[in-house]
Amino acid sequence: MKAVIVDRPGEPDALSVVELPDPGKPGPGEVRVRIHASTLNYNDTLVIRNPRTPAGHIPLADGAGVVQEVGEGVTDLAAGDAVFGCFFPQWLDGGPTVDNFSTTPGLGLPGYAREVVVAPAAQFERAPAGYSHAEAATLTVAGLTAWRVLFSDGGLKPGDKVLILGTGGVAVFALQFAKLAGATTVVTSSSDEKLERVRQLGADQVINYRSEPQWGDRVQELTHGGADIVLEVGGPSTLPQSIRAARIGGLVSLIGVLTGTAGEIPTGELNMKQVRLHGLVVGGRRQQRDMVRALDGAPLRPVIDRTFELDRLGDALEYFSSGVHLGKVVVEL
Known part of the structure; x- marks a missing residue:
């Protein structure tokens, strides 16, 4: 079978088709x-470019396809089912149970940059009805992260105000989910072109954070008191403005650390505003099944920016890393 492996960890041309x-x-x-x-x-991208990644590792944490055969004792899935991968296969229900990626396909375990996978049935979930394989693959990480932020942890309800940082995969899903639930949305980006595109997807207000560096105050103005939920992706460089943007008693969900893993936090403002600051990583299988039930028959479809063949995974990574995409970058096998 065809696969892509991390053949030269840490080098610019780290990948090989084998x-x-x-x-x-x-x-x-x-x-x-x-x-x-x-x-x-x-x-x-972190796994592929990390010199400590074992040579021969198969990357990619998202994956979707068709069950060809089931082993003895498997009852939840059957041959012919369209499925997509679970990020934390052993986190079945309840609160978080995992604080590392050792059991995550593509990160700690072999991933989905290959044509065929034989794995425990718990590693897969049925795809929403009518979804293509490319659309289903977007749900493993981006879709489930946005779902957990807004619904599992955020308790989103109609009329709530949601601030979404950026226009990547999780951000666009959060915008779509929030609008589906009847929430008001504010989206930030440094690109006026991307802001116009998210307006077309339903964003109620947009902010270019380069032209408005104090965008936390601007969110306060636009929402008349602050956001109920903030989807925070930047980390130390953006967190102070996200706290400023939140309403009193609001929730800031930290899902990414694009600007670093450590930095100053305005603890005084965090305390006085009684803002809940919550770190999270994707979600468990129960949350994943809740998301699939919500998407079955719903009009929501993932936003796919561009598609590459598996042979061009290196090109796909360069395109993804450039940051010009809006939504998800797909790799087809």
């Missing part, structure tokens, strides 16, 4: 899945 042995039939509790699509996430 032929690997077919993984064979599934064992008890396993499924065999033909992978048809994946999408790119920030963590994928």
Whole structure:
């Protein structure tokens, strides 16, 4: 089977297209899945460019395809089911149970940059009805992260005000989910072109954070008191403005650290405003199933910016890393 591996960890040309042995039939509790699509996430770039990644590692945490065969004891899935991957296969229900990526496909385990996967059935969930494989692949990381921020943890309800930083995969899903739920949205970007595109997707207000560096105050004005939920992706450089933008008692959900992993936090303002600051990473299978139920029959479709073939995964990574995309970058197999 065709696959892409991290052949030269840490080097600019780290990836190689290879032929690997077919993984064979599934064992008890396993499924065999033909992978048809994946999408790119920030963590994928970190793994591929990390010199400590083991040579031969198969990357990509998103994956979607069709079940070809099930092993003994598998009852939740059947041959012919369209499925997509679970980020934390062992986190079944309740609060967070995992604080590392050792059990995450594409990060700690072999990922989906390959044609066929044989793995425990818990690693896959049925795709929403009517979704293409490319659309389903966007849900593993980006879709589920946005769902958890807004609904599982944020308790979003109609009329709430949501601030969304950026126009990447999670951000665009958050915009779509929020509008589907009847919320008011404010989106930030440094690109006027992207801001116009998110307006077309339903954003109620937009802010160019380069021309308005004190955008937290601007959000306060636009929302007449601050955002109920803030989707925070930047980390130390943007967190102070996100806290400023939140309403008294609001929620700031930190899902990314694009500007670093440490920095100053305005603890006085955080305390006086009684803002809840919440760090999170994707979500568990129960949240994933809730999301799929909501999407079954819903008019929402993921925003796909551009599609690459698996042979061009390196080009896809360069395009993704340039930051020019809006929504998801897909890799088809």
